[in-house]
Amino acid sequence: MTTLLLVRHGLTAMTGPVLAGWTPGVRLDERGRAQASALAGRLERVPLAAVVSSPLDRCVETAEAVAAGRPEPAGKVETDERFGEVRYGDWTGRPLKELAEEPLWRVVQTHPSAVRFPGEEGEAMAGAQHRAVTAIRDWNARIAAEHGEDAAYLVCSHGDIIKAVVADALGLHLDQFQRIQADPASLTVVRYTELRPFLVRLNDIGGDVGELLPKPPAGDGGQGGPRPGDAVVGGGA
Template identity: 80%
Template sequence: MTTLLLVRHGLTAMTGPVLAGWTPGVSLDERGRDQARDLAARLAPVPLAAVVSSPLDRCVQTAEAVAAGHAEPIEKVELDERFGEVRYGDWTGRPLKELAEEPLWRVVQAHPSAARFPGEDGEALAGAQHRAVAAVRDWNARIAAEYGPDASYLVCSHGDIIKAVVADALGLHLDQFQRIQAAPASLTVIRYTELRPFLVRLNDTGGSVQDLLPPPPGDRDASGDGTKDGATGAEGDAAVGGGA
């Protein structure tokens, strides 16, 4: 029952008005650094087997803040290019207001599974989802093998990538992923079981993380395979009435 904490990077000067994509040197601004510090403080008590990041600066800086601020500081942030931003090709660096006038914009919004961004390095959204979900599956297996099936790890990525991973976890067609939101420095949590994933949190930007901490030994159920209050059943799935 590996648990994935998905974090979107904090704010940058380009977040919102411009499609930053893989533009080099886009760092967190003062607001983004504050967000990263606040997020690190919230997540400090949550056991993390690893912290993984997109290789882009804004994600690395956010992930490093979380790693450094952890109760048991994590020395190394692992980089995985598969969690990098969608490659927007010729759209990279252009204002969103300008892009909204492009014919492809409507396709991206209404039928994203058919969208491929223009230019030599433009990527299809379906391809971006595939690489990100494959990365999650690989990291789930790696973390479970090394730290046990109940381990948690954190990945810092980008809005469209997080939305695509959430859509996959919910069994939604990619064409529905624009209905999902992932704000800067937000926390999304997915718990992967043998049967199916469970979306535990979505676009969370504040509040307690108590439910992400390991349960005390006294809260284990009689079988030792789950927790009380319908959190998990003996097979690692949600109990009946547990919100599945």
């Protein structure tokens, strides 16, 4: 039951008014650094087998705050380009207020699975989801093989990528992913089992993380309880 902690990067000067995309040199601002520090403090007790990041500066800085002071291998951030932001092509760097007037904007909101962003470097939303989910599956297998099936690891990525991964975990069509929210420096947790993924928490910006700590062995040796991957009937804890 590999556990994935998905973190969105902290705030930057471009977060909100501008579609930053792959614009180089976009770093955390003072607010974002404070958010990253607070998140690192919250997760300090949670053992991590790895800390992985999008290669973009704002994610690397956020991930480095979490990794600081941890023993290897989680003390060193690994980057994976597949967790990078959607490639928005010609939309990159443009104000969101301006983009909202484009005919394609409405398609992005209502039928994102059909969208390919304009320009030579524009990416299809479905392609971005595919690369990110493939990366998650690859990392799940690697973490389980190297650290055991109950290990947890953290990936720092971007809002649309996180929403796309969550949609996949929930079995939702990509066209529904705009119903999911991933705020700056938020924590989303997905537990992957042989049967299905479980969304443990979504867009958490301040909750207690005690439930993410390793659980002691069951007193009955694991006999008689739900099997890994079974949902508790009635929603009980």
